[in-house]
Amino acid sequence: MYSENSRESILDAAEELYYAKGYAAVGMDELRAAAGVSLKRVYALFPSKNDIIKAVLGRKHDEWESMLTSAVAAAGDDSRARLLAVYDFLQVWFGADDFRGCAFINAFGELGGTIPEVAQIVREHKASFQEYMSRLVADTGASEVLAAQLSILAEGAQSTAAISGDPQVAVQARGAAEVLIGAAVASA
Structure with a gap:
């Protein structure tokens, strides 16, 4: 104990x-x-310190997935609402007093070039998010391309919000996501 x-x-x-x-x-x-x-x-x-870093990133991954899936589940059964809930979740996160950007992007930027294990953990985390978005997009009947577009939009919003300190970046990203989703679903 x-x-x-x-x-x-x-x-x-x-x-x-x-x-x-x-x-x-x-x-x-x-x-x-x-x-x-x-x-x-x-x-x-x-x-080693690297062992601590890897354990911290493992916890952050689990925390991220739990919070994200809860936010998406709260959006109900509508597939478009579930996709947009990702950006609503980002807005809440970006507005937190201690928001300093994505811990994984930060780790990759700081350590990814010198600690291959950290780079791999970050890649796996980002791939996991991409796979999650792919599952959400599949529920809309839209092309897999939409998942990549929405993931890039979310990743870019994280970096932009961290640099600008403006949680409204998530609102702007959500607006762009609405346009992408509408176009992709219409052409499906």
Whole structure:
């Protein structure tokens, strides 16, 4: 039990610190202090900083999928509403006080070129989102091309909102998604 509590404390602290400051900027001493555990305990649970980063990204992936699928499910059975719920979800996320962009895009930008495992985790996360969008698009009867377009739109909105600090980017992306969905469904 103590081991699991320590592990969660370390991951909670790492997630918060990495998201706020960046992965490279956070040292093990700062992480240890924020988690309230000894450095020896940190290394007993995570032999390297890369192991902590990979675990944090794994948790972020699960959190993202859970929140996104809940938001989409709340939109009901209408296939168009379910697709647009993705952008409504983004608007809420972009408006959060601690929004600093996509943790995966941030990790890739900072570490993807030097830590192949991080690059792979990010690619898998983004592929998972693309597959999810493909399933949502299939429910509309539209072409698979729409899934790629809507995914790119969502990814671009994440980057733009992080840089601009404007949650309204999601509203603009939703408007563009409506146009794309309407055109794709009409031609299906």
